[in-house]
Amino acid sequence: MPDIPKTAKAVVFDECNGPIRVDNEHKVVQPSELKAGEVLVKLEYTGVCHTDLHAWKGDWPVPPKCPLVGGHEGAGRIVAMGDGTDTQLKIGSPVGLKWLADSCLNCEACLGGQEATCANAKLSGYTVDGSFQQYAVSYAKHVTPIPEGLAMEIAAPILCAGVTVWKAIKQSNTKPGDFVVISGAGGGLGHLAVQYATAIGLRVVGIDTGDDKRKLLASYGADDFIDFKQHTGKGKLIEEVKRVCGGEGPHAAIITSAGGxxxxxxxxxxxxxxxxxxxxxxPNTTINADVFFTVFKALRIVGSYVGNRQDAIEALDFAARQKVKPMLEIQNLDKLPEVYERMEKGGIAGRIVLKC
Known part of the structure; x- marks a missing residue:
């Protein structure tokens, strides 16, 4: 068993919207303290998601636990397991921590492959400590095996952003050759959605703004790009989307945009x-669906909330086969407060990954 220190680095806040502190002496749970089913993971990299920012700010109806170590896109290796843990994973296995840290696996939602909506779900970086630390406790049945050879810094953002958009595409009711519009296509979620959609043969139309994003999405195989700032008149954007999607509009729209x-x-x-x-x-967004046209056009409105354990395995497989690659900026773990500042200003392209 690898040597496990008594303390290590973690980034912690004690109250929502309070100071974010780098704790170089954060207690590391020791192997003898692990319960059956728990694993200790030595993290190498962790992505940073807008959900982490929401957790710190306390934006959601149910606040996170405090004090809290945030983060839920962690990639590392198992260094210890609780006695009696039933798993095919081993010491040294590369694994990922996701938003869904644990669930009961026995309720209707879990048995139907919808673990994220389990009433007893535990959430990394929200209801339990997450991946903004060097050593994290998680749960053997829910950590995701990372394919050998896939770089940890690539795997980290796939564990949330990648899984989330792959699940959304699976729920879009599309087949190869169909048109799909991705709104917010140049962002952290959107640029991955474009790649997954292209990889399975969808005709992808990205909506965003700026020549840099036009070029980026073209390099990922997007079939078309619509700059929403160039179609600002009443109904102009709708007309343009329909025009580039065969005159009838797309078969699906996946909204990753921050604009309501x-x-x-x-x-x-x-x-x-x-x-x-x-x-x-x-925030503060309502979908205003005209009942007549929703029925008349037989439209479907689907909420897509992360993915299940199989979705995560599939999402990582695309990355392992080099069909999907996140655009990354790597920083050190103690730079998290500055990363949050940039996030609030909308100053990040792709995903930030922190080296633990």
């Missing part, structure tokens, strides 16, 4: 039998 307007626009440009997949969480 994208939801209601999608309901206007979707073709009959189209699917709106809600992923992004813009």
């Amino acid at each position: 307007a994208a939801y209601n626009e999608a309901l206007e440009y979707l073709r009959p039998h189209g699917t709106l997949v809600a992923v992004g969480l813009p």
Whole structure:
């Protein structure tokens, strides 16, 4: 068994919107303290997600536990297991920590492959300490095996952003050759959604703004790009989306955008039998679905909330086969407060990954 220190580095806050402190002497749970089913993971990298920022700010109806070590995109190796843990994983196995840290696996939701909605779910970096630390306790049945050879810094953001958009695509009711619009296509979630959609043969139209994002998405195989700032007149964006999607509109729209307007626009440009997949969480946003046209066009509105254990395995497999690669900026773990500042200003392209 590897040597495990008594203390290590972690980034902690004691109250929402309070100071974020780097604790170089954070207690490391020792092997003898692990319960059956628990594993201790020595983390190498962790992604940073907007959910982590929301947790620190206390933006959601149910606040996180405090004090809290945030983070839920952790990649590392198992260094210890609780006695009696039933798993095929071994000491040294590369694994990932996700938003869903644990669930009961016995309720209707879990048995139906919808573990994220388990009433007894534990959430990394929210209800239990997460990945903004060098050593983290997680749960053997829910850590995700990382394919050998896949770089840890690549795997980390796939464990949330990648899984989330792959699940959304699976719920979009599309098949190869169908048109899919991805709103917010140049962002942390969107640029991965473009790659997954392209990899399975969808015709991808990205909505975002700026020549840099146009070029980025073209390099990922997007079939078309619509700069929303160039189509600002009443109904102009809807007209343009329909035009580039065969005149009828897309078969699906996956909304990863931080702007609420994208939801209601999608309901206007979707073709009959189209699917709106809600992923992004813009604050104070309501979907205003006209009942008549929702029924008349047989539209589907689907909320997509992360993915299950199999979705995570599939999402990592795309990355292992080099079909998907996140655009990364790597920083050190103690730079998290500065990363949050940049996030609030919208100053990050792709994903930030912290070296633990």
